[in-house]
Amino acid sequence: MGNLIGKAVKRVEDNRFIKGEGKYTDDFNMKNQTFAMYVRSPHAHAKINNIDISSAEAMDGVVKVFTGKDIAEAGIVGSICGWQVDFKNGDTMKEPGHPILVADKVRHVGDPVALVIAEDKYIARDASELIEVDYDILDAVVDPKAAVHDGAPQVHDDVPNNKIYEWEIGDKESTDTAFENAHHVTSLSFHNQKLVPNAIEPRAALGHYDSNEDKYTLYTTSQNPHLARLIIAAFVLSIPEHKLRVISPDVGGGFGSKIFAYNDECGILWASKQIGRPIKWTADRSEAFITDCHGRDHVTDAKLALDADGKITGLRTKTYAAMGAYLSNFSTCVPSYLHGTLMQGLYTTPAVHVDVTAVVTHTVPVDAYRGAGRPEATYSIERLIETAAKEIGMDPAEFRKKNFIPAFDGVSQPGYQTQVALQYDSGDYEGALNKALEVSDYEGLKSQREEARSKGRLMGIGFSTYIEACGIAPSAVVGSLGARVGLYDAASIRVHPTGKVTIHSGAHSHGQGHETTFAQVVADAFGIGMDDVNVVHGDTENVPFGMGTYGSRSLAVCGSAIMKSVDKVKEKGARIAAHKLECSPDDLEFANGAWTVKGTDKSVGFGDVALTAYVPHDYPEGEEPGLDFASFYDPANFVYPFGTHICVVEIDKETGEVEILKYVAVDDCGNIINPMIVEGQVHGGIAQGVGQALYEGAVYDDSGQLLNGTMLDYTMPRADNFPMFETDHTVTPCPHNPLGVKGIGEAGTIASTPAVVNAVIDALSDYGVKDLQMPLTPQRVWKAMNNNGKL
Amino acid sequence: MSFTINLTVNGVNYNDVIDTRVLLVDYLREKLELTGTHVGCDTSSCGSCTIHLDGKAMKSCTMFAVQADGADITTIEGMCQNGELHPLQEGFKEEHGLQCGFCTPGMIMTAADLLKNNSKPSEEEIRCGLDGNFCRCTGYQNIVKAVQYAADKS
Numbered sequence: 001m002g003n004l005i006g007k008a009v010k011r012v013e014d015n016r017f018i019k020g021e022g023k024y025t026d027d028f029n030m031k032n033q034t035f036a037m038y039v040r041s042p043h044a045h046a047k048i049n050n051i052d053i054s055s056a057e058a059m060d061g062v063v064k065v066f067t068g069k070d071i072a073e074a075g076i077v078g079s080i081c082g083w084q085v086d087f088k089n090g091d092t093m094k095e096p097g098h099p100i101l102v103a104d105k106v107r108h109v110g111d112p113v114a115l116v117i118a119e120d121k122y123i124a125r126d127a128s129e130l131i132e133v134d135y136d137i138l139d140a141v142v143d144p145k146a147a148v149h150d151g152a153p154q155v156h157d158d159v160p161n162n163k164i165y166e167w168e169i170g171d172k173e174s175t176d177t178a179f180e181n182a183h184h185v186t187s188l189s190f191h192n193q194k195l196v197p198n199a200i201e202p203r204a205a206l207g208h209y210d211s212n213e214d215k216y217t218l219y220t221t222s223q224n225p226h227l228a229r230l231i232i233a234a235f236v237l238s239i240p241e242h243k244l245r246v247i248s249p250d251v252g253g254g255f256g257s258k259i260f261a262y263n264d265e266c267g268i269l270w271a272s273k274q275i276g277r278p279i280k281w282t283a284d285r286s287e288a289f290i291t292d293c294h295g296r297d298h299v300t301d302a303k304l305a306l307d308a309d310g311k312i313t314g315l316r317t318k319t320y321a322a323m324g325a326y327l328s329n330f331s332t333c334v335p336s337y338l339h340g341t342l343m344q345g346l347y348t349t350p351a352v353h354v355d356v357t358a359v360v361t362h363t364v365p366v367d368a369y370r371g372a373g374r375p376e377a378t379y380s381i382e383r384l385i386e387t388a389a390k391e392i393g394m395d396p397a398e399f400r401k402k403n404f405i406p407a408f409d410g411v412s413q414p415g416y417q418t419q420v421a422l423q424y425d426s427g428d429y430e431g432a433l434n435k436a437l438e439v440s441d442y443e444g445l446k447s448q449r450e451e452a453r454s455k456g457r458l459m460g461i462g463f464s465t466y467i468e469a470c471g472i473a474p475s476a477v478v479g480s481l482g483a484r485v486g487l488y489d490a491a492s493i494r495v496h497p498t499g500k501v502t503i504h505s506g507a508h509s510h511g512q513g514h515e516t517t518f519a520q521v522v523a524d525a526f527g528i529g530m531d532d533v534n535v536v537h538g539d540t541e542n543v544p545f546g547m548g549t550y551g552s553r554s555l556a557v558c559g560s561a562i563m564k565s566v567d568k569v570k571e572k573g574a575r576i577a578a579h580k581l582e583c584s585p586d587d588l589e590f591a592n593g594a595w596t597v598k599g600t601d602k603s604v605g606f607g608d609v610a611l612t613a614y615v616p617h618d619y620p621e622g623e624e625p626g627l628d629f630a631s632f633y634d635p636a637n638f639v640y641p642f643g644t645h646i647c648v649v650e651i652d653k654e655t656g657e658v659e660i661l662k663y664v665a666v667d668d669c670g671n672i673i674n675p676m677i678v679e680g681q682v683h684g685g686i687a688q689g690v691g692q693a694l695y696e697g698a699v700y701d702d703s704g705q706l707l708n709g710t711m712l713d714y715t716m717p718r719a720d721n722f723p724m725f726e727t728d729h730t731v732t733p734c735p736h737n738p739l740g741v742k743g744i745g746e747a748g749t750i751a752s753t754p755a756v757v758n759a760v761i762d763a764l765s766d767y768g769v770k771d772l773q774m775p776l777t778p779q780r781v782w783k784a785m786n787n788n789g790k791l
Numbered sequence: 792m793s794f795t796i797n798l799t800v801n802g803v804n805y806n807d808v809i810d811t812r813v814l815l816v817d818y819l820r821e822k823l824e825l826t827g828t829h830v831g832c833d834t835s836s837c838g839s840c841t842i843h844l845d846g847k848a849m850k851s852c853t854m855f856a857v858q859a860d861g862a863d864i865t866t867i868e869g870m871c872q873n874g875e876l877h878p879l880q881e882g883f884k885e886e887h888g889l890q891c892g893f894c895t896p897g898m899i900m901t902a903a904d905l906l907k908n909n910s911k912p913s914e915e916e917i918r919c920g921l922d923g924n925f926c927r928c929t930g931y932q933n934i935v936k937a938v939q940y941a942a943d944k945s
């Protein structure tokens with residue numbers, strides 16, 4: 001390797017963003033474009049008797065109004081679910097329909113009933129207000145656990161008791177035995193509350209149908225343009241794929257919410273053909289709150305069994321996981337394969353059983369949100385661990401060390417097989433904990449806590465030692481578990497005649513810094529400069545069929561595809577170099593941007609070889625011209641980052657407000673390409689996890705109204721909610737991918753939520769508070785302090 | 792109803808007849824094609840649309856363009872001077888103060904106003920000064936450092 005990997009190279013993409021020259025979907029316009037506005041249901045559950053669009057249609061400037069009847073007549077189905085998770089008794093998963101515009105019955109506030117297209121967006125909004133919908137309001141159900149009761153309002157007629165599936169993993173019998181024989185059992189119940197992702201850029205689409213070429217173009221806010229094209233073309237609108245170009249330009253944050261091919265964007269594309277003009281639609285924030293897929297919404301009972309020695313002997317959870325009103329693309333795999341399989345954590349727990357009932361409710365659909373299943377699992381485990389340690393009177397760090405899986409590198413020692421399907425790749429969990437103890441000065445913190453308490457101050461320390469499965473995912477494995485797509489990625493490397501390089505990446509960058517990190521990797525591999533490499537992503541016409549960015553997969557999966565292409569370039573380059581140097585390729589070694597005959601000073605540079613490949617006058621016989629390779633990489637396993645986060649809080653006795661005094665994160669994401677970017681991902685992840693712990697949560701009333709559907713009402717962390725985070729890392733390389741990298745995009749979010757809650761509960765220990773439901777608002781904390789720990 | 796507005800944006804004078812209900816951010820983005828100013832929330836909560844109006848940071852998503860008649864406006868596109876980055880723009884790059892970049896123009900405009908009024912702010916003053924701007928990517932830490940970088944430089 002050269003000298004760029006491991007360096008905090010400043011981001012090349014920043015040049016446009018800091019000048020306001022980023023190009024996001026809403027920044028694009030097309031000639032003769034129109035503007036769309038969706039009319040959405042104000043009710044969570046209601047029968048539609050009639051929709052009167054006549055006044056809207058008659059308005060000056062209105063081009064067209066579509067309703068559910070038009071969609072039904074066109075025979076278009078809505079977006080699909082991409083992962084089939086069947087009932088444990090063998091019954092097939094329930095898959096209710098999800099129309100682009102609803103004709104008969106709305107099922108959540110925000111369900112669209114009409115699409116207005118007008119000459120400008122102000123007219124479209126005016127016209128949307130003239131559409132009269134006659135509703136019969138019906139009872140709604142919003143609580144995932146209540147939804148399965150007999151007599152609960154039914155979201156779909158073809159989903160009895162609102163159950164999408166009942167799923168389990170682990171060994172029920174051995175887990176039951178562990179609990180029967182337990183010396184101590186710790187029990188907790190949580191609502192891992194419903195969260196609204198709130199990427200700061202709202203979703204948007206600009207759709208165009210070109211009748212000359214019989215071809216569609218869609219600019220859209222997608223984390224994965226090829227996946228969007230596949231779903232929209234092959235499953236929703238039945239467009240031949242080569243007749244649809246999806247461009248996902250700069251995207252203002254995703255956090256999962258822009259993975260999915262939403263019906264809204266499909267509707268815009270379909271309507272553009274019907275009216276023969278381009279259509280732009282950009283959600284406003286209130287619309288984003290009731291249409292962007294939410295995250296979490298798990299109601300869980302969790303239990304941990306211990307023996308007399310403080311060893312964990314069993315873990316059992318029962319979860320009701322809300323899907324919202326419809327199944328979004330990957331909704332079904334989140335509470336099952338991304339949650340249940342993580343439930344052993346990084347402990348030697350010999351018996352684990354996880355039971356999940358996925359249900360529909362009259363709320364906004366739920367799907368992957370930063371961490372996706374893994375935060376929910378980690379919250380259950382780490383709350384149980386910390387609570388158990390307290391209950392048996394052990395230091396939480398010592399309790400963890402007693403129960404950790406011992407270190408293994410995955411090379412000389414095999415991977416670790418858990419009780420819940422996963423085989424961890426490599427890990428040194430105690431190493432990360434020890435480093436966090438050292439960085440945080442845990443002994444000093446304990447003294448500070450004691451001193452603070454002696455003065456009547458409420459200081460608490462909380463841990464979270466996490467592992468997660470990312471780098472999603474081996475296609476054959478996920479296929480056997482019900483995934484309807486492969487989860488490889490793809491990248492091509494085009495070496496230009498002058499030795500400059502373009503990487504075409506299947507992964508999409510919307511904050512992750514691929515334009516820098518990927519360039520570092522390739523520049524290093526070829527011994528050329530950062531300026532000699534650029535990265536192209538986000539356009540299905542220009543990049544190979546990759547699956548996009550989510551599940552902390554970009555570097556582990558797409559980066560590996562890049563390395564495969566690098567190897568192909570080097571192999572062919574060596575043959576060309578050997579021809580020029582009149583030797584065998586085996587006699588050559590590549591270093592510092594040149595192929596050199598081993599043991600000599602005879603060499604030929606990367607640029608010379610590139611030029612020869614494109615001007616092949618004196619060239620190896622039978623060798624094709626050019627130096628341009630595409631590769632697909634299907635991972636051999638997930639990757640398993642891990643680490644320890646320690647949070648220190650103080651609670652204001654008068655107000656119940658929680659202040660984070662100190663936050664230490666020691667993460668292990670394997671080899672690090674750009675420490676600056678890794679650290680930035682950790683910061684952002686921590687902030688989002690703290691958001692769940694302290695501030696955020698969708699609040700619904702019993703009728704299914706979202707009560708905090710604006711940024712004025714939905715509390716998210718702001719700059720003055722945090723101290724400076726202290727970050728550090730250990731390095732345990734991934735043994736099964738070429739760069740030895742794991743993922744880091746979600747780790748902070750997965751780790752931080754339980755660390756913060758554990759710290760708050762620790763601070764409240766004198767009040768006998770064992771647990772509190774998130775978010776830990778001042779009101780909840782104050783009530784807990786002033787009501788003997790009860791709300 | 793239409794109205795003629797006369798205003799200066801990034802040093803250029805504009806005279807336009809516009810519908811009175813057009814929001815200032817729409818005028819800037821759609822009429823003047825200054826798309827560096829972003830809309831994240833429509834309710835003055837997120838700060839992505841922050842510009843300078845007569846030298847003060849303002850959220851342009853909840854202002855009518857007609858209210859800016861006669862005003863001198865600076866947007867993110869006007870922050871570079873003679874091809875030189877503003878110290879804040881430099882600070883955001885140097886300190887990795889941005890990820891997706893969507894909130895960045897608003898952050899820079901807010902921070903510029905903050906530094907105008909307080910050239911050597913403490914960390915706490917910076918954090919409080921950025922309280923009207925959401926960033927969902929960075930956890931704010933490197934944004935604070937970017938502002939400190941600019942303060943140290945000027």
